[in-house]
Amino acid sequence: MRPRTILSDLIYRLSLRPDGVVPAYVAYLLLSRLGRNQIEIDARGSSGTMPKISQSHIRSWRVLLPPVEEQRGIVEKIEGGSRVLLASIAQAEREIALIQEYRSRLVADIVTGQLDVREAAATPFESGGEPQSQSS
Numbered sequence: 157m158r159p160r161t162i163l164s165d166l167i168y169r170l171s172l173r174p175d176g177v178v179p180a181y182v183a184y185l186l187l188s189r190l191g192r193n194q195i196e197i198d199a200r201g202s203s204g205t206m207p208k209i210s211q212s213h214i215r216s217w218r219v220l221l222p223p224v225e226e227q228r229g230i231v232e233k234i235e236g237g238s239r240v241l242l243a244s245i246a247q248a249e250r251e252i253a254l255i256q257e258y259r260s261r262l263v264a265d266i267v268t269g270q271l272d273v274r275e276a277a278a279t280p281f282e283s284g285g286e287p288q289s290q291s292s
Contacts, residue, residue, distance in 0.1 A: 181227035184234055
């Protein structure tokens with residue numbers, strides 16, 4: 157830990173054995189259904205949004221630790237599978253941003269009178285989304 161670092165009582169720092177544990181593997185394990193179940197069982201407190209877990213509970217958790225090479229293989233498999241999902245999410249976020257930009261531009265054009273809504277609404281659209289020429 158860095159010197160002079162202060163952690164909230166709701167943040168836990170786990171110290172792992174450097175010789176037999178891949179940190180990313182433990183992180184994925186704690187995010188898995190098995191890990192989440194252990195966390196939810198041991199979570200205590202009156203606040204539903206900020207329950208606490210004691211150190212003794214954390215120390216009692218069962219952690220499946222295959223050999224280090226297998227842990228690395230599991231991490232690579234998870235991260236390889238998530239790359240496709242993350243790329244899809246990034247693409248969807250870019251498209252949402254473009255649609256929001258288009259909407260803002262459209263509102264600005266309507267407000268400034270550069271686009272007559274009545275005329276645009278009366279113009280039929282082809283399946284491609286472009287207005288049909290009035291001469292056809």
